Amino acid sequence: MAKQIEGVSERILDCAKIEFLDKGYQDASLRAIAAAAKTSTNSIYVRFGDKEGLFSAIVEPVLNRMTEMFIKIQEEFHQMDSSAQAEKMTDYSDGGTSVLVDYMYKHLDEFRLLLDSSYGTRFHNFIDELVRIEVEYTYKYMEAVGYPERMGDAMTEKLLHIVTTSRFESIFEVIRHGMSREEAAEYIDLLCRYHRKGFFEVFGFGKEK
Structure with a gap:
């Protein structure tokens, strides 16, 4: 050879x-x-x-690392006892989101490729896996802190998937809109507050800090 x-x-x-x-x-x-x-x-x-193999060589290592980081953040939170989860959910969620956004900005070109240049590849719907993970761990959180039985019905399942998808799509908009890291920080703070208010309003359990 x-x-x-x-x-x-x-x-x-x-x-x-x-x-x-x-x-x-x-x-x-x-x-x-x-x-x-x-x-x-x-x-x-x-x-x-081939061409997709070349595209994959650019974006897949970065995406895999982000997914690993995301799961680690979720697992660390899930390992807390229920009272700690209830107390620290807001801070942990916001902090975890900030970590992921920092990572996105360190690999800005790769995420621009994933968001706007991946149509026709297996990465086109990469957000779906992040949504799946978030929904899975949201259910774990709701079970740990004692949310009502309604959390298991079909409407709740659909709602969680839809709003979680909306949240992730909104997070990645910081890249599509060309925001600076400083602008993104302010936007993400408002976005987290917006979604958290909706979560507590719909499920009627707990209070926002």
Whole structure:
């Protein structure tokens, strides 16, 4: 097997990021990426398999790390006893959201790709997995602190999924709107307060700090 030339993979990834950001996944050209990286399309196929493999090499490590961080935050909260969960839910939720937003801004190009350039790839609906995790742990929280039996009915299930999806879509809007990290912090604070008010209003349990 021929030895791969050092630095070519990095050049391909850098040029691919620019091409995908500019044209989106579907209209991006492997020929253009290869030319910009001063290599051949064959070298892209050898290293990354195909166009989606190349896109995946850029965004998947970042997305996987975010998902791991999100699950860790949820698990740490879930391991608290019920009284601590009830007392610290607001602070823990807001703090966890801030951690994720910080991570997004450290990997801004990758999240721009996921949000606006991933149509046609398996990453197009990446928010769905974050929503699934959030809904799962919201139910765990509600059970731990003693929410009413209504939490198990079909309407509640649909409502939680819809509002959680809305919340995550709204969080990622900070990137779509080109906000600075400082602007995003103010926006996220207002967004968290807005959704928390709705949560307590609908389920009628507990008080917002």
